[in-house]
Amino acid sequence: MKPLGNRDFDSRRTGSSADEAVPPVRKRHSAPGNLKWRRLLDRIAEKTIFSFAMAAIAIIVLIFVYVGREALPLLWENSEGATVAATFSPPFTWQPVSGVPKYNVLPLLLGTFKVTLIAMLIATPLALAAALFTAEFAPPAAREWIKPAIELLAGIPSVVIGFFVLIVLASWLQAVFGFDFRLNALTAGIGLGLAVIPIIYTISEDALTAVPRSYREASLALGASKTQTAVQVVFPAAMPGIAAALVLGFGRAIGETMIVLLVSGNAATFSLSLADPVRTMSATVASELGEVVFGSGHYRILFFIGTLLFLITSVLNWLGDRFNRNLRARLFGSA
Template sequence: MGLEPDAKVEEAGGEHPPALRATPFEGGLVGALRAIPFAGGYFRIAGASERGARLFFAACASTSMLIVLLIFLFLFKEAVPFVSKPGLSDLAGTRWVPVSFQHELFGILPLVLGSLLVTLLASVLAIPFGVGAAIYIAELARPAEREFLKPCIEMLAAIPSVVLGFFGLVVLAPLVKAVFHLSTGLTALSGAILLALMAAPTIISIAEDAIRSVPRSYREASLAMGATHMQTVWKVTTPAALSGIVAAVMLGMGRVVGETMAVLMVTGNAAMMTLSPFDSVRTMTATIAAEMGEVTFGSTHYQALFWVGITLLFATFILNMVAQRVLRKYQRS
């Protein structure tokens, strides 16, 4: 039995507390293989299982690629008939009137503009809060404070978007209506406030990582020159982490663009070409969610909704890729 590799592995792990030594993978198939009486057979099977394991894990890992490919494939598969009739140029129109007795219009520009307006507004709100909180948690908070703040922010990330949307509908929208004396509280602004809350955890956690990974020597040099703690944070640490912070904001924006339920519930869903935060808007995500339930599968309207989905997919894809590139560049330096 001395030749059996498993026994040596056990020895190698022998320094660890006994409770850890019992592995959950004892027995089963592995145990059955080991029970094969002659050592030669065992070794051959062990070699095969090593190769098999590698192949198995590689195959599992490739499913992610497969899913991405299938997403692109099936979005286009459902959307493509639109190209021949009524034609892609219809998508560039400024009016979205998918259900009409005379002439249906599938211009997605008001939806794109709606998504853009809500996203930009949400970013304007989320950046100071997100980055400010990240700076505080990374640089200024005492350790005990940090242990309290971080789970709180993780909790915000955990609240389902439909619950935030519900809160927005019942509490926030009436508040916005009262404060700004509007006829309805279901506006781009209400949506943006909720989305800022959703983007905040993403921005905070990634920006915090970026700030914390600024080398200690930067801070020490600054403090040694007589700068105060605040000056160091403001003039040295934050600028040094800037690219990471930018990436954090972009990933937060990616989350905002793709958010569906909250905007569906609080932005009022009027497909208009507007830039005012006090108007109702309709985003791309909300359009798909609201209308997909009522269309006939395969109809022009159905295909148009898939084009909206494709636009959305590419928008988030590009945002993510640029953010990753920024992150990588800054991690290398």
């Protein structure tokens, strides 16, 4: 065994040394030979738990690999014009079920980013301001219920938010803005914003409250006002956590399916207008996978879109994770 080094404690070693150090004294109710049996059981249990964990890891790896594998034949096969090249070359249309299928995913990418951007533009200022209020300005009694209330918003299933936007909000928005299409990019963006607000709020509020009280006390003692302290001391100190909140909110918005499926209008237009219907990548998969032939070109393209979603959200999650670790390193000196 290697020396312990600077690690002060390792549960595994302590565990085994404790086993070896079991004194020969037996409790009254334990039968002779019990110890041996218990040790055997312990070893079997450890192996079982270990293999369960490995099975879980295997499944995770399988998901990573499988979704991509189903899309992979696109690289060398060409069934009905479905190739990776076709997904990015003109014509810029998504018409998978026509005489000559057109599989360009750029309208879907554009639609996804358009809707996500609107959602972020709406959600970010609201959620960050509310987080600042809750963490810095609200009286403690109000704080007790504001946070759970906003977290309840996170608990609303996305299909319910989509339903509300479809039945109620879309008509209001149309009446206010006079849209030609009742369901369009802005409606979808607002609906998506509702789903993203609690995520950005919760993570950034956690980051703000994690800032040690001494920061605030030092700032206030130097004569700064509460607002100055919040904006110029606490907020910058919590910056990595805020960045994590934005990145994770963005990731959630990109992959969210039911809201955009219900309220985006689902037309794959190649347009920048906010008042046009859009179709996102997730909604495309959701609405087309049900009718697709197993193993066909269209099927593979849908898996290709799934792989794109997977990769984009993975990168965002990884970034969010890193930001959060930076925050902890910054505030507490260790990751």
